[in-house]
Amino acid sequence: MRLRHLPLALALAAGCLAIGPAANASSSAAAFDAALAAGHAPAFALEYDGVMHRIAGLDQLEVELEGPDGQPGAIYAAQVDGRPATIVRLGDRLDIAYDDEKPSAAGRAKRSGEWIPDYAGLDDVAGMDDENPPDPEADQPGGDGLNVWIFLHDNANEPDNERFVNWYTAWWLKEMKNDVIPGKPVRVFLKTRVPGLTDLDYHAGTQVDRLHDVHLRGFEYVDGVGGHPGPLTRYMLFVDKPAGNWGSNAVGVALDRGKSAMASRTGPRHIVAHELGHTIGGVHEHAQTFPCASSMAGYVLATISCRWYTSANQRNIREFLTPLL
Ligand SMILES: [Zn+2]
Structure with missing residues (x-):
């Protein structure tokens, strides 16, 4: 497979990185x-974050979720x-996120995606990689569906798996x-801990070499645990700080229609959807940035994440994935 690389640039604006793990997430999960x-x-009533809440209309999403311990998780609309x-239920913990919650809403730890108007500009340099790196999956059929393996870097500063899933991926799923x-x-x-x-x-070398590392080592890991990597397996390394080799202001990188991506938690809430989007047919050109930033938006000026692809990008992705599903 001919892999190209497309450095992502999203406007980078620093936000407060404080995390407030729910102290009673475990007891809430048990309840x-x-x-x-x-x-x-x-x-039913449920105590969460020290407050009693009324849970109703629970509807489990038909997606598969697996945590670091290998145990299945679940995602519910409610x-x-x-x-x-x-609601994300993962491991022995539980996380609740309101769909209509504004970034500044009280009661939720401020995260990196909740940036301030500190626009750092657009640096979206599309580069071509004419090398043909080894592609271990090229001749290996197997697996079904879209399988996304997200590896949290040891220094990713993301201690709460259930919150990570809810913040970055539940709405994308x-x-x-x-x-x-x-x-x-x-x-x-x-x-984690791979x-x-x-x-x-x-941070070392070039972004393309490191993306190839993520691809190859991801493949080795998935193959080693019997994960049956197939044509629609994707590997993402989620990190704390962006690497200098990503280019100035870039908060993520991906191989365009390739297998691997990296994303930084200094990026917006749609950074995972954005980088994964590049690997499955999404493009900047069909994104929107007003009144919110759609998931393939290449830059953002003090704008919250829409948490959806535009219909044009939904179509692009569907047309890319369907022949492979
Ligand atoms: Zn991009």
């Missing part, structure tokens, strides 16, 4: 499980205190499942 086991769904929300490729399997695997990969020195 949530107990409520479901007792058949209290679709409505009404929480009458507001649309997404919902969009892929409901609007882009309905009826097709979509899976996210979140992995030697050679999550400790990768991604």
